[in-house]
Amino acid sequence: MTLDLHGYGWMLWRGLGLTILVGLGAMGLAVTFGLIGAWGKLSRYRVARWLADTYTTVIRGVPELILILLVYYGVPTLIQDLAASAGRDLRVDLNPFVAGIATIGLIYGAFATEVFRGAFQAVPRGQIEAARAFGMGRVLMLRRVVLPQMWRFALPGLGNVWMVLIKATALISVIQLEELMRSADIAARATRLPFTFFFAASLFYLGITIASMLIQRRIESWSYRGAPRGQS
Amino acid sequence: MTPDVGPREAALRVTNLHKAFGSLDVLRGISLAAHEHDVIAIMGASGSGKSTLLRCINLLDVPDAGEVHVRGELIHMSFDRRGQRTPANPHQVDRIRTRLGMVFQRFNLWSHMTVLQNIVEAPIRVLGVPRRRAIEQADHLLRKVGLYDKRDDFPAHLSGGQEQRAAIARALAMEPEVLLLDEPTSALDPELVGEVLKVIDDLAAEGRTMLIVTHEIGFARAVSSRTVFLHQGMVKEHGPSRQILDEPRSERFRRFLSGGNWGRPALTTPSQTGESETP
Numbered sequence A: 001m002t003l004d005l006h007g008y009g010w011m012l013w014r015g016l017g018l019t020i021l022v023g024l025g026a027m028g029l030a031v032t033f034g035l036i037g038a039w040g041k042l043s044r045y046r047v048a049r050w051l052a053d054t055y056t057t058v059i060r061g062v063p064e065l066i067l068i069l070l071v072y073y074g075v076p077t078l079i080q081d082l083a084a085s086a087g088r089d090l091r092v093d094l095n096p097f098v099a100g101i102a103t104i105g106l107i108y109g110a111f112a113t114e115v116f117r118g119a120f121q122a123v124p125r126g127q128i129e130a131a132r133a134f135g136m137g138r139v140l141m142l143r144r145v146v147l148p149q150m151w152r153f154a155l156p157g158l159g160n161v162w163m164v165l166i167k168a169t170a171l172i173s174v175i176q177l178e179e180l181m182r183s184a185d186i187a188a189r190a191t192r193l194p195f196t197f198f199f200a201a202s203l204f205y206l207g208i209t210i211a212s213m214l215i216q217r218r219i220e221s222w223s224y225r226g227a228p229r230g231q232s
Numbered sequence B: 001m002t003p004d005v006g007p008r009e010a011a012l013r014v015t016n017l018h019k020a021f022g023s024l025d026v027l028r029g030i031s032l033a034a035h036e037h038d039v040i041a042i043m044g045a046s047g048s049g050k051s052t053l054l055r056c057i058n059l060l061d062v063p064d065a066g067e068v069h070v071r072g073e074l075i076h077m078s079f080d081r082r083g084q085r086t087p088a089n090p091h092q093v094d095r096i097r098t099r100l101g102m103v104f105q106r107f108n109l110w111s112h113m114t115v116l117q118n119i120v121e122a123p124i125r126v127l128g129v130p131r132r133r134a135i136e137q138a139d140h141l142l143r144k145v146g147l148y149d150k151r152d153d154f155p156a157h158l159s160g161g162q163e164q165r166a167a168i169a170r171a172l173a174m175e176p177e178v179l180l181l182d183e184p185t186s187a188l189d190p191e192l193v194g195e196v197l198k199v200i201d202d203l204a205a206e207g208r209t210m211l212i213v214t215h216e217i218g219f220a221r222a223v224s225s226r227t228v229f230l231h232q233g234m235v236k237e238h239g240p241s242r243q244i245l246d247e248p249r250s251e252r253f254r255r256f257l258s259g260g261n262w263g264r265p266a267l268t269t270p271s272q273t274g275e276s277e278t279p
């Protein structure tokens, strides 16, 4: 059985490309937020800990769809209101591509925060002490001993975050970005063949996931060089 | 113990060191000095503060009171905003640490680096030794501890004895003035103890200045010039190793040596440390 896409195949492929772009951008942002968040959670400073806890609590407590709508419609309004109160007339439109990446990144940054926090704590204390005992300063120790090992512990968790994140990009179809989900939706309406197009879209998502798993396995086996055998 | 004031600057001098963890007074006024070529064995029951003493010397733990001098240089201390005692100058501490080699009970090799990378890491990154020279020196040390064929292996693929020898090579690569060893053999299977003790024995014969926390009485007698016995946070007994290990003065030390209050039998007898007929 072949899937007849009635000439809308190119649209799905274009949507796939956009989904992957949004996914990669959001993942990059999530990793950044995650590192900052984990640093905050493990910080000596109470303010930093409090900020990081608030971040993860809010993200976990509010549905993703609402966060997306809040960012897309709320942030421009907020900026305009602020400008207005300063006596300026400002018209802000958020690009859905940017808004999508920002929101998905922000949301999954909270999950990455937990992943990184666990990974930092999994770096054996003794190895950190050895670094200190050899006269390494904080930055050198972080760069040469903590981060390289932290990644090894973080990779499986980050792989999970990526898998969930790429599926969550379907949510940003609500802000009119023609990624995979929205493209399928448009095609389904035009042809009145919802099953065909949503089924095709699901195969695309599955394809991304399978490809991701293969890549992840590669990266992990590379990063596990030298890890105790039981761990790899 | 009164610090013996020698004609030369001691390689390491610890004066009146105090350390408490919460309400637990672990060190209650420890003083000792290691002159060049001294090998000092530190003994004491589990929990008597041996590790804490070594960790206070290189500031992995911050002593509550007391002074540490490394070849005459005092490690300066001050108090932070909350009244916690803290090193006055972290850079001084980092610099002093490069002069004090540390060998840990559980090796603590960096597991993402090969043996060679472990050894050259700090010389290159901390001391700024050119890579080529660091590698040459590491290879020399690896031959010395009998690990040259393992230089490109990761620590997880070594036996405990090999790991500890690699850790000793890593410490030596910094060309430290004093080597601090915290029970270097007590995490090892009995049959691996000898190979590590042999390496330490060679270092003693070279005239390295060392502080060794050990439970190996035979080894201490053969290798160390002096022995210090810690009890309840103080130096209970100290003196030339042969003398006080053969004729302990205090009842406490006698009981310790006969294994009465120490759950583990001494693993090594002098004959097992082998080549140590030299003193």
Ligand SMILES: Nc1ncnc2c1ncn2[C@@H]1O[C@H](COP(=O)(O)OP(=O)(O)OP(=O)(O)O)[C@@H](O)[C@H]1O
Pocket: B021, B024, B026, B044, B045, B046, B047, B048, B049, B050, B051, B052, B053
């Ligand atoms: N960071 C810490 N926080 C709280 N208590 C500690 C800490 N480090 C050590 N202690 C306590 O201080 C005491 C001395 O510990 P230390 O490790 O110095 O003993 P030790 O003589 O080396 O013993 P062992 O022979 O078992 O290694 C122990 O009671 C230990 O539980």
Ligand SMILES: [Mg+2]
Pocket: B050, B051, B052, B182, B183
């Ligand atoms: Mg100890």
